[in-house]
Amino acid sequence: MDRDGTAGPDPAGHDDRGDERRHGHGPGNSRHDGPDRPGESTSSTVLQVNGSIHHLRLDHRTTLLDALREHLDLTGAKKGCDHGQCGACTVLVDGRRVNSCLVLAVACDGPVTTVEGLAEGGRPHPLQEAFVARDALQCGYCTPGQLCSAVALLAEAAAGHPSHVTPPRAARAGGPAELTRDEIRERMSGNLCRCGAYPHIVDAVTDAHRETVR
């Protein structure tokens, strides 16, 4: 619909769009309901990033990572491997961490949060403060992905999601996960750090976890 510029979505309604789309009904679904033209290789799309709405016309090949970096000048998310193996491109979509290099921008659902959107009210996110305090980086290239990943890690642990190293009995019981160092290492295993700052990253996540459960 908005592909033709005839019915631009109402920005005021955007907050609900992600949820509506997820459940398969509601006006938010109209984004790609326009005439499908097989053979066409671009679409108009709407991305909500760090609270701002962006209307973009994108080649279907554009990944969410490229849309952020090349179209929205949000260069926090980094292109490392571009194949979903390093985690440098990790962002949050609807609060869930994903590899933005493997998400097609036209298929992206829900609000996106990048490292640029973690701070609130001019104050860094507790994880950002912990990374600084613990010197949890060397070159810093993987850090935006590490931070977004760790934000989601704390939420997943609080929601009781088990991991590969969670003892079977605890996994069965559910409840908030106990974040031992082994748990943090396993849960951060999708983010590589070629400088090898892992021990300090684990320290920083441990500190931020203590902060959030206190």
Add this chain to the structure above:
Amino acid sequence: MKPFAYVRAERTEQALAACAHRPRAQYLAGGTNLVDLMKLGVADPPLLVDIGRLPLDTVDETPDGGLGIGATVRNSDLAAHPLVRTRYPVLSQALLSGASPQLRNAATTGGNLLQRTRCPYFQDVSHPCNKREPGTGCPARDGVHRDLAVLGHSPHCVATHPSDMAVALAALDARVHLLGPDGPRVVPLTDFHRLPGDHPEQDTVIRPGELITEVVLPPPAGAGAYRKARDRASYAFALASVAAVLDVADGRVRHAALAFGGLAHRPWRARAAEEVLRGAPAVEETFARAVDAELEAARPLRDNGFKVPLARGLAVRVLTDLAAAS
């Protein structure tokens, strides 16, 4: 990547219609494997039909006490689902041993089953590959094949199926529900993936335009566990893995289901081992004999013979642990 058209389906019929008569069109869900293969030039669909919003994203108990898992349920949500954690721990463990949290957040049930092999020759278009381009040859057979098959391979292909989830589903007697232009049908998971034979380009028995709608599990048949060996502690494909479901009564095996991952072109259900196990004393000696009966069929390549004792050790250990806990 080559340009392609993109449509988003809101209803299942809409998705089927969009793919009808477009034999090279592909369904897109999580995209964690497909988008990567498109970047590598291994896949070049002219049309992607996005099924990410179809109402196939729920996990529901079935009337007989089994579980219906929607095709677009994300791997992370499935692993964390209370009914999966408590009643099918083998499935939860298998899911959590695969990929990374980011990938599991995107990857879906159906997409996990349809992911392609990670054989290095398949993923590199500068090499011949019978799976990618039938008739061009298999450089892996005499090349780099340490991670590849020891069971069920053919002169044309020695690839392995990379999924952990599918190995657990094989041991759980899961059934794959499909919907296609000719209507719905149900295929046991153990028949869903093929052996390579003369047609390694066909990974599964899925037909053109068919869509996985659901994977259905029967009620739990015993205690289960998944164990995986890999080159690093996390975030790596299996060199060998095993999913086991075991029910022991009065010291004897009442039900046993065993499946191997990382060894073959499909999740390898160990029927020969199960035959030895049925009714036998639930002790380590039985388990070793059963696993040996299965692995007799192994035909390792030059550089992957280590997988046979590795798989043996994993299987005996998992069965012994399950018996001890029962």
